[in-house]
Amino acid sequence: MASPASQIRPMFLSRYGQPAKLVSPIQDQNLSVLEKSKQLAAWTAVDHHVKSEHRVIGIGSGSTVPYVVERIVQLGAEANQERVFIPTGFQSKQLIVSSGLNLGDVDEYPTIDVTLDGADEVDRELNCIKGGGACHLREKVLAEAANTFILVADYRKNVEYLGTNFTPGIPIEVVPFAYAKVLQNLHHILGSPKAELRMAVKKAGPVVTDNGNFVIDAPFDLEVMKKPYTIMAQIKMLTGVVEVGVFCNMAKAAYFGNEDGSVTIRWNDGRVEQVAAPSQ
Numbered sequence: 001m002a003s004p005a006s007q008i009r010p011m012f013l014s015r016y017g018q019p020a021k022l023v024s025p026i027q028d029q030n031l032s033v034l035e036k037s038k039q040l041a042a043w044t045a046v047d048h049h050v051k052s053e054h055r056v057i058g059i060g061s062g063s064t065v066p067y068v069v070e071r072i073v074q075l076g077a078e079a080n081q082e083r084v085f086i087p088t089g090f091q092s093k094q095l096i097v098s099s100g101l102n103l104g105d106v107d108e109y110p111t112i113d114v115t116l117d118g119a120d121e122v123d124r125e126l127n128c129i130k131g132g133g134a135c136h137l138r139e140k141v142l143a144e145a146a147n148t149f150i151l152v153a154d155y156r157k158n159v160e161y162l163g164t165n166f167t168p169g170i171p172i173e174v175v176p177f178a179y180a181k182v183l184q185n186l187h188h189i190l191g192s193p194k195a196e197l198r199m200a201v202k203k204a205g206p207v208v209t210d211n212g213n214f215v216i217d218a219p220f221d222l223e224v225m226k227k228p229y230t231i232m233a234q235i236k237m238l239t240g241v242v243e244v245g246v247f248c249n250m251a252k253a254a255y256f257g258n259e260d261g262s263v264t265i266r267w268n269d270g271r272v273e274q275v276a277a278p279s280q
């Protein structure tokens with residue numbers, strides 16, 4: 001499973017191409033307020049939920065998750081040498097490998113100690129939209145496989161109802177040959193007339209997921225989004241749908257980095273905490 005410590009490449013390169021620095025997020029002058037808030041959430045979540053006894057750790061996708069890995073790398077080669085890290089897609093696989101961490105897959109490790117992942121939006125009950133990066137199928141598998149599933153996000157994602165700030169709609173992974181029929185059903189049966197196939201940037205044609213599928217983004221009225229489980233289940237029943245980017249009753253806690261340098265923690269039992277930035 002694990003490679004010896006000597007084989008672990010200790011070099012986690014930051015976005016600036018330099019080895020990661022031990023600078024508290026709140027003190028890091030190189031980061032914008034938004035980036036700092038992502039880093040604050042990620043570091044605090046790692047500090048609270050990655051326990052010394054954890055051996056199998058799920059790594060999500062998106063722009064917040066690199067800060068999760070940054071903090072894990074800061075735990076040191078010795079702490080990580082007996083651990084295996086499970087990616088939710090190509091991006092997190094690259095992140096794990098380039099950080100010198102041990103790579104595994106969920107088919108080898110179907111039980112994960114803790115998975116940390118980003119979110120496009122999180123409501124008061126910790127339902128969330130995921131799939132802005134088209135990774136939600138693997139993300140949901142890793143969330144389900146985890147004994148503890150933790151969300152990390154910036155302040156923009158902390159909302160009362162899903163669909164408040166994240167307006168492209170619910171990401172839906174579909175098998176390619178069924179996309180037109182699924183679109184038709186979303187338009188005419190489920191009431192999302194603006195649902196559309198997600199098109200690639202810097203590639204002609206649609207986004208193709210890590211699983212070779214297409215993604216449809218389906219926006220719904222707020223009244224529909226107030227019942228996320230219902231709409232998630234209705235979409236999932238459409239033939240050709242592989243997975244829906246609405247996660248219900250999965251997360252134990254959501255960590256939101258705030259503009260003032262604090263972190264808001266929402267727990268699945270309804271508790272809300274506000275904590276200060278982590279020290280180095």
Ligand SMILES: O=C(CO)[C@H](O)[C@H](O)COP(=O)(O)O
Binds near residue numbers: 061119129134135
């Ligand atoms: O669901 C995801 C990818 O499919 C991401 O976790 C989500 O898009 C959040 O990304 P970011 O941290 O960049 O805001």
